[in-house]
Amino acid sequence: MTRRPEADYDVIVIGGGAGGVGAALGAAKAGAKVCLVEKYGFLGGAATNAQVLAYCGFFQQGGEPRQAVAGAGEQVLEALRGLGVKAQPYHSETTGNWIVLLDPERLKVALDRLCAAHGVDVMLHTRLAAVARTGNRLEAATLAGMDGRSRIAGEAFVDASGDANLALVAGLDFRVGDEERRLQAATMPVRIGGLDPDLKIDRNAIKAAVDTYNERAEFKINRSDGGIYTRVPGSSDFWWLVIDREMADLGSRTFTRAEQSGREMALLLVDVLREKVPGFERAWLAQTGPQIGVRESRHPAARYEITYDDVVGGRQREDGVARAAWPIELHKEAGKPFYQSIGADGFFHVPLDAVTARGLDNLWYAGRVVGADSLAYGSIRVMGTAFATGEAAGTAAALAAEAGKAPDAATVRARLIENGAMI
Ligand SMILES: Cc1cc2nc3c(=O)[nH]c(=O)nc-3n(C[C@H](O)[C@H](O)[C@H](O)COP(=O)(O)OP(=O)(O)OC[C@H]3O[C@@H](n4cnc5c(N)ncnc54)[C@H](O)[C@@H]3O)c2cc1C
Structure with missing residues (x-):
């Protein structure tokens, strides 16, 4: 060198x-x-x-x-x-x-x-x-x-x-x-704990929970198919990509709103899962972030x-x-x-x-x-x-x-x- x-x-x-x-x-x-x-x-x-x-x-x-x-x-x-x-x-x-x-x-x-x-x-x-x-x-x-x-x-x-x-x-x-100048949507992946390791997750039940969520929520979910999910390797946690936020620009205020609304959505969503989806009765929101996913x-x-x-x-x-x-x-x-x-x-x-x-x-x-x-x-x-x-x-x-x-x-x-x- x-x-x-x-x-x-x-x-x-x-x-x-x-x-x-x-x-x-x-x-x-x-x-x-x-x-x-x-x-x-x-x-x-x-x-x-x-x-x-x-x-x-x-x-x-x-x-x-x-x-x-x-x-x-x-x-x-x-x-x-x-x-x-x-x-x-x-x-x-x-x-x-x-x-x-x-x-x-x-x-x-x-x-x-x-x-x-x-x-x-x-x-x-x-x-x-x-x-x-x-x-x-x-x-x-x-x-x-x-x-x-x-x-x-x-x-x-x-x-x-x-x-x-x-x-x-x-x-x-x-x-x-x-x-x-249109940005791709940002997505807040969430990790949900408290599931039985042997639970077979039913996509139809997940989809129905998203519908119920949308009836109650201010910030809607667009993924009518229930989004992408899997178990986190080495864990029984449920990992889910379903919370998307439009980004109008790259300003700190836009990011702040996306982070805050994403977190609100995640909390309500887990409440709905607990109420509606068999096997999720003890589910809890293990993690969002540390930051929203920027595409x-x-x-x-x-x-x-x-x-x-x-x-x-x-x-x-x-x-x-x-x-x-x-x-x-x-x-x-x-x-x-x-x-x-x-x-x-x-x-x-x-x-x-x-x-x-x-x-x-x-x-x-x-x-x-x-x-x-x-x-x-x-x-x-x-x-x-x-x-x-x-x-x-x-x-x-x-x-x-x-x-x-x-x-x-x-x-x-x-x-x-x-x-x-x-x-
Ligand atoms: C919701 C979502 C789902 C996705 N799904 C997948 C997937 O399943 N598989 C896949 O492969 N890709 C996926 N992607 C795309 C992928 O995550 C990113 O495009 C990828 O991470 C790009 O890698 P990178 O190293 O360029 O950027 P990043 O992963 O964003 O890394 C950039 C790094 O730079 C650091 N940094 C930024 N600014 C500064 C600074 N000023 N000083 C010091 N450090 C700084 C950041 O903290 C960060 O660690 C997804 C993206 C999103 C948002």
Whole structure:
């Protein structure tokens, strides 16, 4: 590495979700000194901060599970298995896709251990507040942490914040939501305890409870099919995606209302379940949050935006640095998801330019920050894919720090393959 004396790190990654962990591990495996900055007290992103308890995108759609993501993502699954989580593909009856079910507490520990094993300097309870840039280069990040404000300088940066917070404070152009500025609905997953482990849950009873809820509630539920639910692995708890909130904008007040109304809905819903659904007589609301699940926020300028045609055509390309295998899944209207499958071989390539910022020479994107039009975004945002785009972004950032200039796709691709990624 050719780190300037004033640089504290080769690569600074903002955000410790799937994209950020993928980026940190990818950069570390490519030889970089890495700092991973996360605003919560744990890693995992939506899986641990919004109870999104399943990894999508590790496997292609179809009758048999065909792997699409290896490398850092596979290391995470291995670490989970080492902690007793099955981490095997599970065929979802509701959507027909393959998912990997998660135990969030074990996931937190698995990610801590993996980052430690790769020498990643993790800073929790620390939020990116500002950046210093000179022309088209980022120089340093100002962090707001438990010890006040601090400044760390780096050679290369990865925005893995989900909401493109680094790109925002760096002054890059961005689109909010789709081409008409419409955001996909947010969803508050809930975890419900107090169920008999042997209870066979009756979907018709759940649907009837949702109807009863809607007769009584101020904030309605749109999922007339009863939503998506399963048991949390290793627990008899019931995990349910059924509470959706429309987001008109990205303001703190809008988020506050979504959080508060979501919680009101969750409490009333559990009361109705207790009253109406056999086997739920002792049910209780074990958890919402820590925050509502945000599907979409900002899309900062990337060198390339993956298109709808790339996805449905299953486009493979020589400058591909990650595979994406989850169908387009859109939630334009709260509670009414839309799916469209990937064509050709069932996956498409994410090109290096889609994980590369436009307007800054030493910034890369991971996870749901990656460049995509509003339809393609419905595919690339899932967490299995985020590990892969993160590993690609982190590897590119590390190679840039090493060479003093941005690497080409062939070089990034070769290093990724050497380090176990599947492209
Ligand atoms: C309700 C819902 C259900 C979903 N279902 C699934 C599913 O079943 N399977 C699946 O794979 N995907 C699912 N998704 C999509 C998926 O959860 C996200 O798209 C995915 O988490 C993206 O990963 P990420 O790492 O890019 O972002 P995130 O998981 O959002 O992680 C970003 C991280 O950055 C941190 N951060 C943000 N700003 C800052 C800052 N300024 N400073 C420091 N840290 C910061 C955040 O705290 C967070 O940890 C779902 C999403 C929602 C909302």
